[in-house]
Amino acid sequence: MTTAGLTWRRSSHSTAANNCVETAVPGPGRLAVRDSKDPHGPALLFTAEAWTDFVRAVSGGPSDLRPV
Template sequence: MTVPESGARGWYKSSYSAQANECVETGRAVPGGMAVRDSKDPSGPTLRFTAEAWAAFVGGVKAGELAGG
């Protein structure tokens, strides 16, 4: 299967997932925003978010709005 280029650069995997097998990676999307992919399948599909949507997501995580339970 051919997957379209995400346009993301500088993929990064969290240091919290160093030994885990179920991780995601983030990369800066071009021309802005953020892309997310499965670290086990780097050539697979990616999710792309605008800069505003990514900032809202990160803000929600920091505020504890997305905590499970």
């Protein structure tokens, strides 16, 4: 998948230090994530459900993630 032409967004909570992630929506039910310091570098692609579970897990909320 190419990320060319995607509209990338950064959280309004980000600082000017450029140490955050950016997200884009490449299609229905998908989310692309990249490092803001390397906008031409690789991006990770997640399903919307997987990203929601990840965010819940790192924020301490309930999630469907299981330990491996």
